[in-house]
Structures are given as C-alpha cells and as structure tokens.
Amino acid sequence: MKRRRVGAVMTGDVVRAHRGTPTAELARWMAEFGINGVPVVDADDKVLGVVSATDLARARPTGDSAPGRSAQALMSAPARTVRADDSVVRAARLMSSYGIERLPVVDEEARLVGMLTRRDVLRLFARADGEIRDEVIDEIVVRLMWLTPESVEVSVRDGVVTLAGRLDSSGQVAAVVWMTRQIDGVTAVVSRLTHRYEGGYAGPEGPADPGGPRR
Numbered sequence: 001m002k003r004r005r006v007g008a009v010m011t012g013d014v015v016r017a018h019r020g021t022p023t024a025e026l027a028r029w030m031a032e033f034g035i036n037g038v039p040v041v042d043a044d045d046k047v048l049g050v051v052s053a054t055d056l057a058r059a060r061p062t063g064d065s066a067p068g069r070s071a072q073a074l075m076s077a078p079a080r081t082v083r084a085d086d087s088v089v090r091a092a093r094l095m096s097s098y099g100i101e102r103l104p105v106v107d108e109e110a111r112l113v114g115m116l117t118r119r120d121v122l123r124l125f126a127r128a129d130g131e132i133r134d135e136v137i138d139e140i141v142v143r144l145m146w147l148t149p150e151s152v153e154v155s156v157r158d159g160v161v162t163l164a165g166r167l168d169s170s171g172q173v174a175a176v177v178w179m180t181r182q183i184d185g186v187t188a189v190v191s192r193l194t195h196r197y198e199g200g201y202a203g204p205e206g207p208a209d210p211g212g213p214r215r
Contacts, residue, residue, distance in 0.1 A: 004184045006091050007084030009124050010105045010114035016041050017051065019072035023059055026051055026071060037115075039104045040075045045111040047104045049075030081106045084113060088184065092121045127185030129156040136161060140179045145172065152176060152193070159187035170195045 015029050017040045026038055036053040055074045081104045082091045091103055095118055105114035133156045141152045153164040161180050167173050173193045180189050 004088045004124055005084065006082050006086045006088055006105055006116050007114070009088060009120045010084065010116045011120070012114045014039065014104075014112060014115045016045075016112060017071040018042070019048070019070060021071040023056060023069045023071070023074060026074075027056055030056070037102045037117075038071070039079065039112055039115065040071045040077075041112050047079050047081055047106055047110060047112050048072075049077030050079045050102065050104065051075045052101070079104055081110070082116060083107070088116075088121060088124055091116055092125075095121070125159075125185050127159075129158070132156045132159065132161065132183060132185050135183055136163075136180055140176060140183075144179065145176060159185055160190065161186055161188070162190040162192065164192040166194045166196065168195065169197045169199055171199060 015033055015035060015038055017026060017029075017038045019040065019042070021040070029038060030036060030053055038051050040048045040051060042048055049072075051071050051074050055076065059069055059074055080094060080098055080100060082094065084105055084107070095101070095103065102115055102117045104112055105116055107113050133154050136154045136156075137149050137152070141147050141154070142149055145151075147167075151165055151167065155162045155164075161183075163176060163180065167176070173191065173195050176193065177189055177191045180186060
C-alpha cells in the first residue's frame with residue numbers, strides 16, 4: 001500500500017530569499033512566478049522563515065513598496081517545515097493546524113530542498129476514481145492480502161470506495177477496510193464484505209477460531 005510522501009509532490013525548484021532581500025524584490029518574484037510565499041534561508045541554505053503575500057501586504061498598507069525593508073523584517077519565524085519522507089497526510093494536518101498555505105521541505109540538516117503548497121496537497125487528493133480502484137486491488141487485495149483480484153469487488157465514486165465479496169475471516173475484512181481507508185484520495189469506505197469465520201485468517205486447515213459464529 002502506497003502512502004504518498006512529500007518528496008513525490010513537492011516543488012523542487014524553489015525561489016528563495018536571504019535576510020537582506022528587499023521587499024520590492026520579493027513582490028516582483030511573487031508576481032513573476034505566480035507564488036504567494038518565499039522561504040528565507042541563510043548562507044548554508046537553512047530555512048530561517050517564510051515571507052508570504054500577506055506579510056508583504058501588511059508592510060505596505062498605503063500601497064507603496066515599503067522601501068528599505070527586508071525579508072528578515074517581514075518573515076514569519078521560525079518556519080514550520082516538513083521532511084521529504086514525511087507523509088502528505090501529516091503535512092496537510094500541519095497546514096490545517098497552523099492555518100498556513102505552504103511548507104518548506106528540508107533535509108536532515110534543515111537545508112531547503114523544496115516547497116509544498118496547499119495546491120499540491122489538493123491535487124494529490126483529487127485522484128481519479130480509477131486510479132484509487134487500481135491501488136486497492138493491486139496493493140491491498142493482491143500484494144498485501146495475497147488474494148486473487150476477483151476476491152473483492154471494488155468500486156469507487158468521488159473517492160468513496162465500496163468493497164463487496166466474501167472473505168475467509170473477520171480479521172481479513174477488518175484489515176482490508178482499514179488499509180483502504182489509508183489510501184490517499186479515499187474519502188470514505190463502504191464495506192459490504194462478509195466472512196466465513198470469526199477471528200484471524202482461516203487457512204487451509206479451517207478457521208483460526210472454529211467456535212466463532214458463521215455468517
């Protein structure tokens with residue numbers, strides 16, 4: 001089962017500023033590159049903070065270019081950051097918790113390697129239904145559960161996954177449902193799965209818990 005990582009969806013070519021970068025230059029970059037935030041780094045490319053379009057707007061309430069002001073004076077610091085191997089779900093929760101639109105992505109030494117925006121996150125979770133269905137079948141049913149593709153009937157509509165079929169055990173049903181919920185882009189899971197035995201996996205010799213009720 002694939003859990004999308006920040007490194008797979010981030011933007012790697014990042015416009016960056018230094019402490020002394022003038023606000024006029026920051027404004028020009030945002031307009032030219034269509035971005036609404038610029039990370040501020042030191043000489044070693046370590047992230048110090050972020051200047052957002054909102055920060056710029058606050059610095060020039062009368063519409064001027066706030067002459068003489070620099071990135072260091074405007075940036076929000078310390079910056080909230082994520083690592084490239086963090087899950088996109090964790091990054092999305094961080095954005096939501098702190099009400100921010102972008103997260104600098106750093107390596108193990110806190111050096112800037114990319115930028116993740118809310119747009120990147122939304123693009124990932126707006127996955128095609130067919131892509132989600134293929135992942136449920138290929139990754140969960142076949143690769144992780146060692147079942148045949150026909151064992152579980154999978155249908156997806158607007159991110160809602162419906163599972164149907166008859167498995168050996170209640171444990172298998174619970175595992176398939178739980179893992180399906182973890183897939184990026186899945187908004188809900190409707191289980192119509194039934195099982196032959198209660199308990200864990202029922203192998204060739206019969207159910208793990210032969211005393212459980214049958215369905």
